[in-house]
Amino acid sequence: GTTRDNSDNDSGAGNQASGAANPDAAIKEGLKIAFLPKQLNNPYFTVSDGGGKSAVTEIKGEFKEVGPSEASASSQVSYINTLSQQGMDVIVTSANDPNAICGALNQAKTAGAKIVTFDSDTKPECRQIFVNQVTAEGIAENQVKLISQQIGGEGEIAILSATANATNQNAWIALMKDELKKPEYAKIKLVTVAYGNDDDQKSFQETQGLLQSYPNLKGIISPTTVGVAAAGRYLSGSQYKGKVKLTGLGTPNQMRQYVKDGTVDAFALWSPADLGYLAAYAGAALASGQITGAEGDKFKAGKLGEFTVGKDGVVVLGPPTVFDKNNIDQFQF
Amino acid sequence: MAHDSLYAAPPTAEAEPGAGRLATLRGLLGSWDTAIVAALVVAVLVAGLTVENFATGRNAQFLLLDLVPLALIALPMTLIVITGEIDLSVASMVGLCSTLMGQLWLSSGLSLELICVLVVLLGAVLGAVNGLFVTGFGLPSLAVTIGTLALYRGLSFVLLGDQAVADFPADWTAAMVRNIPGTSIPVVVVPVLLLALVFGVVLHATPAGRALYAMGNNDQAATFTGVSVARTKFWLFVVSGAVCGLVGIFWTLRYASARGDNATGLELTVVTAVLLGGVSIFGGRGGLLGVLAGVLLLGVLRNALQLADVDANALTIVTGTLLIASVVLPNAVADIRARLHRRRQRHPVAS
Amino acid sequence: MTAELPGTDEAPLLVLDGVTKSFGAVAALRGVHLALHPGEAHALVGENGAGKSTLVKILAGAHAPDAGEMTLDGQPLRLRGPADARAAGIAVIYQEPTLFPDLSVAENIFMGRQPLRGLRRIDAAAMNRDAEQLFQRLGVRIDPTRPARGLSIADQQLVEIAKALSFDARVLVMDEPTAALSGVEVERLFAVARSLCERGAAVLFISHRFDEVFDLCQRVTVLRDGAWVSSDRAADLTVDEVVRRMVGRDVASLYPKQDAELRDTLLEVRGLTRTGVFTDVSFSVRGGEIVALAGLVGAGRSEVARAVFGVDRYDAGEVLVAGRAVRAGSPGRAIAAGMALVPEDRRQQGLVMELSVERNATLARRRALSRLGILLGGAERAEARSWTRRLQVKASRLGAPVATLSGGNQQKVVLAKWLATEPRILIIDEPTRGIDVGTKSEVHRLLSELAGEGLAILMISSELPEVLGMADRVLVMHEGRLVRELPRAEADETSIMFAATGQGATA
Amino acid sequence: MSLTDAGAPERATANAPTEPDRPRRSLTERLLAVRELSLLLALGLLVLVTTLRNDRFLSGQSIKDLLLGCAILVILAVGQTLVIVTRNVDLSVGSILGLVAFATGTLFLNASGTPWPVALVVGVALGALCGAVNGGLIAVARVPALVITLGTLYAFRGVDYYWASGRQINAADMPPAFLRLGNQTVLGVPVLFLVALVVVAAVGFYLRSYRSGRELYAIGSEPAAARLSGIPVGRRVFAVFVANGALAGLAGVLYAARFGTLDAAAGNGLELQVVAAAVVGGVAIFGGSGSAYGAALGAVLLTTIGSSLAVLRIDPFWQQAVVGALILAAIGLDRLLALRVAARLRGRSAHGA
């Protein structure tokens, strides 16, 4: 029979850098660029797709946003199929599952589409470029530094994550654990990781549970927008307000209130709009032949300037922005 | 059988002025089956003529592949609903079977063939648990399967946690999407059709099928006729579980990913398709042809609207409206017919 | 046009004039006339499917007539629903009990009219008290606070009667209220009905039992095939005359059991016990023999039948068919062994109401009718047609849902279903409950014929004349025990009643 | 001796002199009480076990959190009870809640001066309107509620999605007075919970003590008989759906106040939890029996389980499984109780036993 040891698991589509790049090629006009977020109705993706749209308008392409109303890989597959049927030049997507949509993406590639992932990657061989909001190391470093500053470099902390199987969350958490091993964080102890499933109420309950289970808790890191907002709301209405510190990745609009009322000192996030904007440019550059996704390729992304494709076709947006009560009013998203 | 009266069809015929409405309706439409098949044909024609890229081979392949899980689960679900029960845990069973498959593949070293057999067996066991609660303890299936919906989904997370198993052999995963040579029809459609044939024959042309309708309407009377109501229902739940095992395998291989959240929410789509196919939620009425047409109609509409760039949100509204229309329309038509009929009758009497 | 009523002495209270009602193609009522007088009990008789229950439902506001007028006290009466009928003072006891199983007996009686206290709250104590008083009036004891679920059919019917009484209605309509009651209960019911009449109410009474009709009623209206035939004073009529008008011909003698040659013992029951229900029941039935199981309602006869047939389990004893033990608790095995059970409650146990006449008639025979496991429609139809024809089932078509048939015709479909299995042993529980005279003699002839063909028949019946006329042997049950066995020669009303009431119980 | 009455010894209890002024509780009512008691017991046990492991579980803050956490589910479960008792079910409550919550946010966004009571009224009215759509379709077209509300589950959610089109409304967009409503306490008890308490008491009292309330049970127990007894079935069922819609609307407004952050996905998938709460609370899924108090307790129990699992730091992967197992246990317990009562009833009228 077929066992794991003897199986040949080469899905065979590792050709993301075939052909030669022509750095001087002009961006084509009229490119059909489709954005396929994890799900519609998610404000985060609404903002980033909006960024994508302004980029596509700048290069005079056709923009389209489609997606399932609930975040599932299987419905994303069906949308990818539809898009490749429609002959899209570029599909920009954020994967609900790194593996599940691979087959469909490969088929779309065969049908001539260029594939860019953003926010949440697939296996590298299924796309040409992954536009990473920030490196995982960058996030880990930033988050640990923020919490350390807020709790005075000492004490117990916990992490409130999204779903237990969110790829990027888990990567960040692993790196945060590494980061915490550094000598300057020796007095900080990570006691547990809780999962709020990116569900507001669940995250709220989990925060409550953390505080009751760990009386000496000094701080919480919640590297997900839903989680950090729920935790903020819990803390601001509880006796722990200001005593237990909270940081994480959140949107200024959601967190403004808690920053102003003193629940949260500082938190971070990249600009989702810029992320979409960059992804659209990366897609256009691919479709115009400026780049192939090979390491070292360079392309210009409008107002954001020039970017270089890194290892495995990854393009990094940049370090996250830290928001605190001094700058938060300058941001509206 | 303490719950039999609970399952009684809504208004009983004698008490309900419009009791003849179903008979009248059948006269009008032939049957719901033909109506839904006609709707399907119309939908395909309209979509083919007006929606770009719809009438292509590739699209047919995508469409059919997306419908395989739905069609498979709808088969046992039809039978279960006809007996007056319901199984809401199907999607969770698919999920749990999928994660079991992933876990076994990851850590057991067993051959994939053996794993597939084990997964189907697990599905049958999960179904048997449902069946035991429903028939052995006499609990309402709606409540039981809401419970196992949560339980099985929870267990599938317990089983695989935050991992996803994805390294299934490429020839297996490719086989799931391969077409019958020379056509654009996926190979997997063949076993689905065969299974549908088996279910259709059992339901419509065997003594057991008759018994299903009888117990769906009145399980006490069925008992008096020598039907082992409990045993039959138990096996239906087992079959439902086993089919979910098959779907779990298909799902895992097609998406090359075994994850705890696979197929979440599929139960509502299945129920929608079954009801759209004309099966009465109170049991005792409906047929398999209608259900298959319902599955296809649902799929064709979604696919065509997607291709026509209709917002996913509008799709949600369309699904809901379709479901409502499928139950309201027949009644409305029958009402109008009955009213016309009464008027026609009254006039000769009066004159 | 008003019904010609001989010797009308007082203005009628409620008049129906030219009432017509059809269901699809079935004309259930065609221009029916009826006048109910205050202080009188009025009988409505007719064959099964004559339209009696339909008329009742029109009076109850549950059906709207297609044509025709109703007047109450000379004022036109338009009923838009059952609530209107109640408001007009019309109380109805339906043919099939309509109770709420989850609610208490008292609430069942007073639903929508519960006594109130401050803030328009329900006064539960007063309600239970009132219910108890009603039961006292009827001379029965039922706990008003218990849920209606699990009441026996007779008790259900009594609750229905209490409900109708509680209205203090001006018009009381009773659709076969006595079908499930024993003689004593019937007497009490009649006493109550008479006292209502004395207070000036009008009573409409429907029954297939002529002794009751003539006992209670002053007037008799006959319906045939939905059409009005006659309305007369009861005193001017004889049973034979009524039967002739109902059926349109003379009906042969009612209980024609022919002597058949007795063959081997086919059914043997030994020491059957179901704790708390019946104890140590033993008897046997031979081919060609009709054995009647008599007793008061609630004596446990149906339970014995159900246990023998395997619907219920039993705690001790055994059942043998032709000397071979039948596995307990499996009707399927019982059927395979050649047993058939025509249950007492056709609505709940006998029929699948939504299925067609055809499907119902062949339901018990679906295995035998299939070839290589496949069931073909043609075989079913042929089978159903032959049996429904033989039993003269009145249905618009074989494909019509059995729910659209009249009560008596439904009963015939149940019979057809079981006779189609060609059983060796036929257990038949209240075979003629709710069946009209014509059909009744038909059923009796059939039973007799079947016995002649060598079937062993166990018949449960609450009608003494039926028991006496049909049975070769009478077994009498009292409180879950077989207390007496009477051969045909010794069985008479007194001896059976004596045993059934538990006096001088010597088995 | 009555000739018909072979069961005289047992039934005699019915005839025992009853004190006229002390209302005797009926068998059915006593059964419900047992059900509610067992829920309280389970709740107590859960709290006890959790507290033994972690004494902070009974701290004031924690209790406040619990009460706050269950309020919305309690309101929804009570509304659902009204519906289930009539042998119907409303699967669209999650969608109604989401729609109303978003509408409330939008109202504040577009008319920032709106006083919160106005928003409350608007939200309840919108919920009632959605309920009227459900009830209208069910009562007029006489089709099963399960199907209709499954349809409107999609339809209302679709409208919500369509309207929101990915926008989000944040706490900053809503007046602080309104947001305070979601967190404020009176004598240490959250306002939200007080609102839920009022709803439970009102609905519970109505269902037990008013004619129309009892008629709802009658409808659920045997719809055909209800029609024949002159109960306006269509009207009552319609009203019940409107009431449930209004309560879902109320819950939606409170959701907005409590969570502050609103997008179109609010309340997604809540319907199963609501039905589960009612079922765990002893409301028979096929109508005719159950009480608002039981359903409320069921909701409290479910919420407490969520919290206590979090506090006990049980592997989060187990949580859903535990909830599922609990639902099975609850309906199993109901069944056991029902069987015992049935056996008793049989004993009463069993003859010669």
Ligand SMILES: Nc1ncnc2c1ncn2[C@@H]1O[C@H](COP(=O)(O)OP(=O)(O)OP(=O)(O)O)[C@@H](O)[C@H]1O
């Ligand atoms: N809801 C219905 N739909 C269609 N036909 C009906 C319906 N109710 C009654 N009928 C038909 O109307 C006719 C009269 O029926 P009805 O029940 O009034 O008879 P009945 O005189 O009460 O008979 P029985 O003595 O058997 O109770 C029958 O032919 C029956 O089939």
Ligand SMILES: Nc1ncnc2c1ncn2[C@@H]1O[C@H](COP(=O)(O)OP(=O)(O)OP(=O)(O)O)[C@@H](O)[C@H]1O
């Ligand atoms: N307390 C009860 N709970 C549940 N079912 C009951 C109860 N009492 C009676 N029944 C059912 O109601 C039906 C009629 O009951 P009843 O007591 O009249 O039966 P019976 O003793 O067989 O009467 P009969 O001798 O007239 O046939 C039976 O089928 C019996 O199973």
Ligand SMILES: [Mg+2]
């Ligand atoms: Mg009748």
Ligand SMILES: [Mg+2]
């Ligand atoms: Mg009986």
